[in-house]
Structure formats: C-alpha cells, structure tokens
Amino acid sequence: MTEKNYIPGEHPDLPPPSNMIGPVAWIRDNLLSSPANIIMTILSVWFLYIVIPPTLNWFFLDAAFTGEDRNACRAVADGACWAFIGERFKLFTYGFYPEEHRWRVNLSFILLIVALIPVLFDKAPFRSLGLKFSIAFPFIAGWLLVGGLGLEPVPTSQFGGFMLTLVIGITGIAFSLPIGILLALGRQSNLPIIKVFCVSFIEFIRGVPLITLLFVASTMLSYFLPPGTNFDLLLRVLIMVVLFSSGYMAEVIRGGLQAIPKGQIEAADSMGLKYWQSMRLIVLPQALKISIPGIVNTFIGLYKDTTLVIIIGLLDPLGIGRASLSDTKWTGLSTEVYIFVAIFFFVSCFGMSRYSLYLENKLETGHKR
Amino acid sequence: MRVTKSAAVAAALSLTAFTAQAATLEDVQARGELNCVVTTGVAGFAAPDENGRWEGFDVDFCRAVAAAVLGDGEKVKFIPTTGKTRFTVLNSGEGDILFRNTTETMSRDADLKLSFLPVNYYDGQGFMIRKELGVTSAKDLDGASVCIQTGTTTELNLADFFRINNISYEPVAIETNEEGITNYSGNRCDVYTTDASGLASTRAALDDPSAHIILPEIISKEPLGGAVRHGDDQWFDIGKWVVNALINAEELGITQANVEELASAAGDNPSINRMLGTESDMGAMVGLDAQWAVRAIKAVGNYGESFDRHIGPNTQIGLERGLNALWKDGGILYAAPIR
Structure with a gap:
C-alpha cells in the first residue's frame, strides 16, 4: 500500500473509517464493548422480549374495547377490558356532578388552559391582560363549579373524579406558593412575633401527616363548631391542603433564600431599597429560581396526595375506580382501573416535571456549578 | 386549676356534641x-x-x-x-x-x-381458598396467609377461630373488599376471609370461579x-x-x-x-x-x-x-x- 503525501495544511477532511461510524459501530461501542457488556445486552434483549410482546398484547391486540359487561369482554378477548373504563369514563371525569351541569366543568377546564398559558409562557400574546385573567380564574372557576349568583348551586359533595383532583391540586398549588413565600420570609424576619408564629406554624404542619389533618377537618371539626353550622367539607379539605403544602413550600423557599449571599441584601440596603423592594427586585427572583426543583417537587407531592381524600368520603379517580370495581357487571378488573388512574397521574406529574426543567433552562444565568 | 379547666372544656364539648x-x-x-x-x-x-x-x-x-x-x-x-x-x-x-x-x-x-x-x-364469616391447595376444612389452614379487612369484626373472629383450634396464620391486612379481591387473585394470600355474602360475590367475579372453593365452616354470627x-x-x-x-x-x-x-x-x-x-x-x-x-x-x-x-x-x-x-x-x- 502506498502512502499518500499531502502538502502541509492541505490535508482534506476525510470521513472517519467506516467501522467507526454508523449503527454497527454504535452497537459495538455501546452494547458489545466488553464480555460483561455483551452478557448484559443479551440479558436485556431477552428481558424485553419476555416483557414487551405480552404487554402489547394485553394492552391493545388482545384487548376488548367495547362490550356490555365483563363476560362480553371475556368472550372476545383475553387481554384488557377497556370497555369498562369506557363505560365509566364520565364517572371518572366528573364524579357525581349532575349531568345537565357538566358543561360548567368543561368550561372551567377550557378557562383553566386559557389562564395557564400566560402564567407558564412569558412570550404568550396579550400576556399582561392574560395574567389579570389568571388571577381572577380561581374565583371564576369556583363560581362556575359551585354555582350561586344565577347558576344553580351544585353541592361540593357531588364533585369527584379527575375534576376533584384538579380542583384540589390547582387550588393547593395556586395558594400554597404565595403563602409559602410569606411564611419563608416570616421565618427569617427580625420581628420576633412574626418569626415565632411562622416557625411554629411550619413546624406544626410538618410534624403532622396530611391524612391526620384531613381527618380532623372532616370529622373532628364538627365537635368544635357550634351545632347547626354547615361548613362545606370540600372547603375544609382545600384549606387543610393549602395550609399543609404551604408549610412545606416555606421550607423549600427558605433553602433558596439561604443560598443568596448576605452581600446582595446589604447591597440592596445600601441603594436605599425598602425591605419589600429588595425582596421583590433582588432576593426573591434569585431564591425562587434556585428553588424551582423543590417547588415543583412539592407540587407533584401535593397533587398525588389528593388521593387521600378518600379517607373523608370524597371519591377522587382512585376512589371512583375502587367503587366501580364493586359493580357486579365488572368486578375483577382492578388492573385496568389502576393502570388507567396511573396513566392520568403520570401524565399530569410528568408534565409538571418537564415544565420545571424548561423553566430552569430558560432562567439559566450561568451560575450553575 | 388545670383539672377544672379541662373538665370544663370536656363538659362544653359533650354539651356541644349532645345538642348537635x-x-x-x-x-x-x-x-x-x-x-x-x-x-x-x-x-x-x-x-x-x-x-x-x-x-x-x-x-x-x-x-x-x-x-x-x-x-x-x-x-x-x-x-x-x-x-x-x-x-x-x-x-x-x-x-x-x-x-x-x-x-x-x-x-x-x-x-x-x-x-x-x-x-x-x-x-356469617367464611373462607375462600384456591382449590388446587387441596384444603377442604378451615381447620386445615395451619400456617396459611389470610387476607383480612382491618377494623372489622371478621378480623377479631379470625383470631378467635385460629386460637380455639390452636393453629397459626399470617394476616395480610387490607382496607377494602376490592383490595382483598386484588390481593387474593394476585396470590398474595392463600385464603380470603370475609362475610359469606361478600365471598359469594367475590368468587363470582374471579377469572375462573370454579378454581376456588368456599369452605363449609361459617365461623361467626354477623x-x-x-x-x-x-x-x-x-x-x-x-x-x-x-x-x-x-x-x-x-x-x-x-x-x-x-x-x-x-x-x-x-x-x-x-x-x-x-x-x-x-x-x-x-x-x-x-x-x-x-x-x-x-x-x-x-x-x-x-x-x-x-x-x-x-x-x-x-x-x-x-x-x-x-x-x-x-x-x-x-x-x-x-x-x-x-x-
């Protein structure tokens, strides 16, 4: 083989050798680079072969999508019986909300999306107008769902399913962040009364399980309130959920606040900024940015904790699913129900988690270590 | 002082509870x-x-x-x-x-x-068990794992029954009937026990009802x-x-x-x-x-x-x-x- 000589500086950019690129090389590098790796690869392929075809089969190929009852499902397919979920889908979505008023739930959901866009994306058109709507949204949605003032009232005991999860989750998220910020600032305050109040509140909330608070809210409260008072159960739950998550939120944000060097606050002071100005303009934007992962973590935890409301007799999707399993037409389909509910929670929580990553990247200012 | 105070609170509470x-x-x-x-x-x-x-x-x-x-x-x-x-x-x-x-x-x-x-x-409380285990009487259940709803009389009856017959069991605590079915059909317990009415409906809902039997003993009055x-x-x-x-x-x-x-x-x-x-x-x-x-x-x-x-x-x-x-x-x- 003759060697090719090139004039210095004129060596053309040759493609890499063919055995170093392409799928073959990728497989060799990543899957078959050592004997141990080869064994692992073979085991993994075997594992996937064992798992994937039956799963797909059960989910789709051998599944029944229509049918009157479980026996009809069994007659046509051995796999999943999605007809059950199909028949119960409305119950899963709206709970016991009266049929003729369900448009109010739908409208609230559409308005929710409209209200979320300006909050989530700073490039959304008409953002300042949209933000005003977002602030008003919880009250508009509350009015739509509960009724009154011209709409026929719907008792909150008829809330259920996904709608109940969203109501509790979104109320908790929307109110716990501002309250959490105030508590976190209060905990660092120089005013002893505020500080003692915030510290004891946070420590109390963190020392008690949510399920206890819910139980107290639902049953014990009746012993203390004057007889005849009818304090709406869902409202009690919402208050407890908001208080609970704001306690956690406060601690997450405190972590962010403590990461801000004292020099920043002193610099703000030296520029003559008042306490609230320095917090709003200098400290909080940085502290909140640092706290994003923790904040979203708390949101996700709160969202999933909404399933605990079954203990006080409200049926969230999980509760609806369990109750549905007692229908004699369909009993024994627990796998389908749990998978369906799991998909709903996974989609919601994964969405939140991806948004938080997007936000972290957008706010990245090069301080990352 | 403290005693009187808490007594007063208790009295007020019971009064409230009573009027309510x-x-x-x-x-x-x-x-x-x-x-x-x-x-x-x-x-x-x-x-x-x-x-x-x-x-x-x-x-x-x-x-x-x-x-x-x-x-x-x-x-x-x-x-x-x-x-x-x-x-x-x-x-x-x-x-x-x-x-x-x-x-x-x-x-x-x-x-x-x-x-x-x-x-x-x-x-009355009964037992359901998989046929393949070959058990025909509840007295043969020594060492079996039993799915049992917490907070119910069945839980207490079960303990009594096994104590009287001097045999041991391993409780698998569950919260609802539906959870019991899931656990039982998922083989996490050998036996499911609840009221006989519940057992009948549970058995009817299983994939293959004929593979399960309800034992003849009814161990309690419910x-x-x-x-x-x-x-x-x-x-x-x-x-x-x-x-x-x-x-x-x-x-x-x-x-x-x-x-x-x-x-x-x-x-x-x-x-x-x-x-x-x-x-x-x-x-x-x-x-x-x-x-x-x-x-x-x-x-x-x-x-x-x-x-x-x-x-x-x-x-x-x-x-x-x-x-x-x-x-x-x-x-x-x-x-x-x-x-």
Whole structure:
C-alpha cells in the first residue's frame, strides 16, 4: 500500500473509517464493548422480549374495547377490558356532578388552559391582560363549579373524579406558593412575633401527616363548631391542603433564600431599597429560581396526595375506580382501573416535571456549578 | 386549676356534641337531605353505577328512610367510608344514619355509642381458598396467609377461630373488599376471609370461579344492620320502624307496585291499614305523617324486592335467602308488628 503525501495544511477532511461510524459501530461501542457488556445486552434483549410482546398484547391486540359487561369482554378477548373504563369514563371525569351541569366543568377546564398559558409562557400574546385573567380564574372557576349568583348551586359533595383532583391540586398549588413565600420570609424576619408564629406554624404542619389533618377537618371539626353550622367539607379539605403544602413550600423557599449571599441584601440596603423592594427586585427572583426543583417537587407531592381524600368520603379517580370495581357487571378488573388512574397521574406529574426543567433552562444565568 | 379547666372544656364539648345530636329529624328536614353512611363499594350492597347513581341493598334502606322522612327517596347524600372511618363519621354528626353492612356487637353498641337498627341481613364469616391447595376444612389452614379487612369484626373472629383450634396464620391486612379481591387473585394470600355474602360475590367475579372453593365452616354470627348515634331516640325509632316496615311489607304482600292502590282506601287487613295510614296515624308517633311507610315502600319496594333486585339468586351475586327468609318461610327474619 502506498502512502499518500499531502502538502502541509492541505490535508482534506476525510470521513472517519467506516467501522467507526454508523449503527454497527454504535452497537459495538455501546452494547458489545466488553464480555460483561455483551452478557448484559443479551440479558436485556431477552428481558424485553419476555416483557414487551405480552404487554402489547394485553394492552391493545388482545384487548376488548367495547362490550356490555365483563363476560362480553371475556368472550372476545383475553387481554384488557377497556370497555369498562369506557363505560365509566364520565364517572371518572366528573364524579357525581349532575349531568345537565357538566358543561360548567368543561368550561372551567377550557378557562383553566386559557389562564395557564400566560402564567407558564412569558412570550404568550396579550400576556399582561392574560395574567389579570389568571388571577381572577380561581374565583371564576369556583363560581362556575359551585354555582350561586344565577347558576344553580351544585353541592361540593357531588364533585369527584379527575375534576376533584384538579380542583384540589390547582387550588393547593395556586395558594400554597404565595403563602409559602410569606411564611419563608416570616421565618427569617427580625420581628420576633412574626418569626415565632411562622416557625411554629411550619413546624406544626410538618410534624403532622396530611391524612391526620384531613381527618380532623372532616370529622373532628364538627365537635368544635357550634351545632347547626354547615361548613362545606370540600372547603375544609382545600384549606387543610393549602395550609399543609404551604408549610412545606416555606421550607423549600427558605433553602433558596439561604443560598443568596448576605452581600446582595446589604447591597440592596445600601441603594436605599425598602425591605419589600429588595425582596421583590433582588432576593426573591434569585431564591425562587434556585428553588424551582423543590417547588415543583412539592407540587407533584401535593397533587398525588389528593388521593387521600378518600379517607373523608370524597371519591377522587382512585376512589371512583375502587367503587366501580364493586359493580357486579365488572368486578375483577382492578388492573385496568389502576393502570388507567396511573396513566392520568403520570401524565399530569410528568408534565409538571418537564415544565420545571424548561423553566430552569430558560432562567439559566450561568451560575450553575 | 388545670383539672377544672379541662373538665370544663370536656363538659362544653359533650354539651356541644349532645345538642348537635339531639334533633336529627329536624336537622335532616331543615337540610332537605339525608346523609347516609355507606361503604366505598361492596358489590350488591352499595356501589355507584356508571351514571354515578348509588345502587345496592344497603343503599335501598337509605333511600327508604329518606322517602319516609323527606318524601323523596332521591334526597340522600351518600358518604362512602372505609371500615375504619365509618363510626367516626356517624358519631361526629357528618352522617345521620349508617347502612354499611355493619355487624351489631355489644362493644359497638355500648362503647362506640351506636344504636343498632333491626338486622337487615344475617351473615356469617367464611373462607375462600384456591382449590388446587387441596384444603377442604378451615381447620386445615395451619400456617396459611389470610387476607383480612382491618377494623372489622371478621378480623377479631379470625383470631378467635385460629386460637380455639390452636393453629397459626399470617394476616395480610387490607382496607377494602376490592383490595382483598386484588390481593387474593394476585396470590398474595392463600385464603380470603370475609362475610359469606361478600365471598359469594367475590368468587363470582374471579377469572375462573370454579378454581376456588368456599369452605363449609361459617365461623361467626354477623347480624348486619343499620345504626344511628346514641342520644336521639326519636331518630332511632324512625330508622328502626322503616326497616321493620319493609320487612313487614313483604310479609303482608305489599309491593312497590301495589302499595299505592292498597293505600288509597282502607282494606280488609287491619295490619296493612295501620302500616299504610288508612286506619290510624302511626307515623305521628315518630314525628312523621301517616304516609311514611307508603313512601318508603314506593321508593324501594319491600324487603324481598330489594333483596332480589340487588343480591338475590337472579343477580350476579346470587345469594339465596337462607337465614334471611321470612320466619314463615323458614328463615329468621321476624319484624316487630306495626301497631
């Protein structure tokens, strides 16, 4: 083989050798680079072969999508019986909300999306107008769902399913962040009364399980309130959920606040900024940015904790699913129900988690270590 | 000082609790809705259907009480509860009346301060096991893992049974019947134990019912019935006589279909006349009008009709009347007369 000589500086950019690129090389590098790796690869392929075809089969190929009852499902397919979920889908979505008023739930959901866009994306058109709507949204949605003032009232005991999860989750998220910020600032305050109040509140909330608070809210409260008072159960739950998550939120944000060097606050002071100005303009934007992962973590935890409301007799999707399993037409389909509910929670929580990553990247200012 | 203070608080609390419980009938009528404590879902007894309407044998009793008290069997708010939360919900005043396949026991009556309405279903605890294990008697269950609902009488009966027979078991604690089915069919326990009525419906729902057997032993008495709080005798009487009215209605041949006709004018049978308010006003004795029983029967039918509709031999659950047949048909259902 003759060697090719090139004039210095004129060596053309040759493609890499063919055995170093392409799928073959990728497989060799990543899957078959050592004997141990080869064994692992073979085991993994075997594992996937064992798992994937039956799963797909059960989910789709051998599944029944229509049918009157479980026996009809069994007659046509051995796999999943999605007809059950199909028949119960409305119950899963709206709970016991009266049929003729369900448009109010739908409208609230559409308005929710409209209200979320300006909050989530700073490039959304008409953002300042949209933000005003977002602030008003919880009250508009509350009015739509509960009724009154011209709409026929719907008792909150008829809330259920996904709608109940969203109501509790979104109320908790929307109110716990501002309250959490105030508590976190209060905990660092120089005013002893505020500080003692915030510290004891946070420590109390963190020392008690949510399920206890819910139980107290639902049953014990009746012993203390004057007889005849009818304090709406869902409202009690919402208050407890908001208080609970704001306690956690406060601690997450405190972590962010403590990461801000004292020099920043002193610099703000030296520029003559008042306490609230320095917090709003200098400290909080940085502290909140640092706290994003923790904040979203708390949101996700709160969202999933909404399933605990079954203990006080409200049926969230999980509760609806369990109750549905007692229908004699369909009993024994627990796998389908749990998978369906799991998909709903996974989609919601994964969405939140991806948004938080997007936000972290957008706010990245090069301080990352 | 401290002692007197806490005593005062306790006194105030019990006073509040007492006044909150005193006039349940007026509370319910003012509210226009009966708060009925039910289960989170037991097939045939209480469960929401696909339109979110609660259906079942226990649910029918809630509706009958609502019809008698409020004039409309649909004016019920169902409060689903687990085995552990049911009595707290009732005692706190969140619920007015409980129909949640609940066994009447002395401790629940005296210690938890409940008043039990007449028994609406006589049950007993049984065992279900996979056929392939070759067990034919509950006494052969030594070392078996048993799925058992916490906070129920079945849990206590189970411990008693195994202690008496000097054999050991491994409890797998579950919260609801549905969870029990999931655990049992997922092989996480060898044996599922609950009331025989529940076992029958559970077995019917399994993938291959013939692969499971229900052991012959019934290890306990489980008189299931509704309950109210202590302290309001009028309300207790209403619940008690609505249940009795439904049972008596079956005995007297009053059905959902013929009740209005029978109630339109006094007939030959004084028992029917008294119950349906054509001869004397029995309802006034419990603070209701003369038509109370007519409305209750109109709403859900008599005991037998409700039984057949939800748990009888023609349903998926397929329970025979057995002990729950009327006394004159060989059962032990024997309701006090309305007179």
